[in-house]
Amino acid sequence: MSSAPIHTVPLAQRMTLSADVVVVGLGAGGGMVFHDLVDAGFDVVGLELGRHFTSKDMSVQEEVMLPQLFSEGGGRATDDFGISILQGKGVGGSTLHNTNLCKRLPEELLDDWVVRFGLTDLAGKSLQDDFAAVEKLLNVHPVPDEHLNRNNLLVAKGIKSLGYRGGRLSHNRGALCRQSGFCELGCPNDGKENADRALIRPAIAKAGRVFSEARVERILSHRGAATGVSGVCVDPKTGAPIGEFKINARHVVLAGSATGSAALVKKSDVPDPYRLAGTNLHLHPGAIVAGVFSEPVEAWLGIPQAIECTQFLEFGPKAKNRAWIVSGFAHPGAAAGFMPGFGPEHAKLMREYRNTAVLITMLHDQTSGVVSPGAGEQIHVSYRLDRSDYDQLALGMRESARILLAAGAQKVFVPTRPARWVTRATDLDAITGATLGPLNPSLTAVHPMSTLWMGDHRKTSVVNPQGMHHHMKNLWVADGSLFPTSIGGPPQIPIYTFARRVARAIAATS
């Protein structure tokens, strides 16, 4: 277990520390709590399962970076292998590999949460003020014209020609961004204002303590209140335990993601009289749709995701359409896994890689799954889409294909079973929810959420509106687990913002 970057603990040594607050997981949520509470004068220890990376570690090699930056070496998936779940690991969490997408939560969604979950604090101006402050801290700004690459320009053209709602996304990229196109493998230029750069490093400079390669195994408690955590130092490559630690603290903050935090709660036997923890999982799963053009697209040049289509994305109880469509990209190693077939037939398709533009359709899912702990960092995820979500997935894939055809694609790949190549918009009607099923198509999820959700009633939610566990005092949650429903969009800004509110609540109780 090594600290990043100011403390070192000898390997295989039993370590016991005390602090005001221990934060478990240092992604967007944990990073913000760590930052804000250190800033407020608290003695804070941050623990992270993954390594501490610098830009020098980011080698732009897929096969090298993917196992390091993702939980379970990039091999996490639902129990039926139907959905690959890519979650970040390392000081900075998923903000190390994300593509910097920044969106606030829409008002319709917040209104729903106010009504159904009693989150009355979210109705006022204070949440919007918090969003604005977070955006300022992270240098969030719309992607400028000169940074739109060919992939994004084609997507924008397709959306415009169909008259669909959509537009430019905002990013949290900094002055060092050189548009390398390697965002999802870790920026080699330190160009992201991610949790490590914007929050954790400044907090360490102010005396915050961070330990990486530390896997928390148990939440400690006494008389109904959290008192700390215990766990093991792990070999960063194999995950094998090589030492033990115990952190005593007045407050325990869980920020290890909607899978990790929920698994830890269940593993620690935290009181759960209504058996809610780990249920209500939403994955925001996505499918890729790829269009082949007559001219080069070279989607690897420039920033990957800058344009969205929101024509088919609605929120709240009356929402009819729940598909978010956003430009996408993958380098050849990962892209080859998505393309249909194998052998010479597949190689022939890869020759069109240079001329291919990609859209991803992500479901604002109603399906609920369940998280439970496995061995080591393994987590079991049980989740199978319900029929209405398959209908929405079909809608999203149809409309993604329509956008690419409208942009001038000669043919569009839709990842159904068997694989479908579409050349005319009239062919799209055949893609319906009824024709889809498990692994048809293969899906990828990068935004798990909702497993320890907020609410004002202890029978129907896991934590209170401030983020404290209903049944264990001083145990807090500050990650995507908090969201009562799917949020239907990129979660980093909402996670940063809600974590800031949790930090404020902790400070107020101390």
Add this chain to the structure above:
Amino acid sequence: MNLLKHFAADSVRHVQALGLLQGGRFATRILGERHPSSGDLLPWQIRTLESLQSVICAGDSDDLPTPDECGALEATLGFMRGMPTPTVERMSALLALFEAAPLAMGPVRVRFSALDPAQQNAFLESWPDSRLPQQRAAFHAIKTMCMMGYWTRPSTWGPIGYDIKSNPGVPDHLREGI
């Protein structure tokens, strides 16, 4: 061999009834090897992976290197070495499943790595679009591993037009190292 066939058929039933991993672990046992606990693949699992990769990543023309020529197997093994032990153990179970599957499913009832390349290709053809989700899942997982090793080799990039060397956003020392 009859006993082996019986066990192999059982492993396929395990896949259907219990899931891929249990079936793969069972297959590892019946193939006569200790289950690896170190996170390393057994030598026969590496041979299985090599056989699978040579079929899955076969090119369509001479300008693409064979997996053997470009070092794809070593790249895939390196990719797996970066994974935690339980993840590698899952992948090794899947490899065992592929190795044992021809024993149960035929038409030539030998281990996968003992089939000739044409037989291996024919055997794999039904997997991507199988009616069984578990079979599709197993193929997708193995294909992903094989493709990751192959298409990350720089010698495969020219024929598909991918290029890092001329990407001005990538730091010079990384471009020069390719």
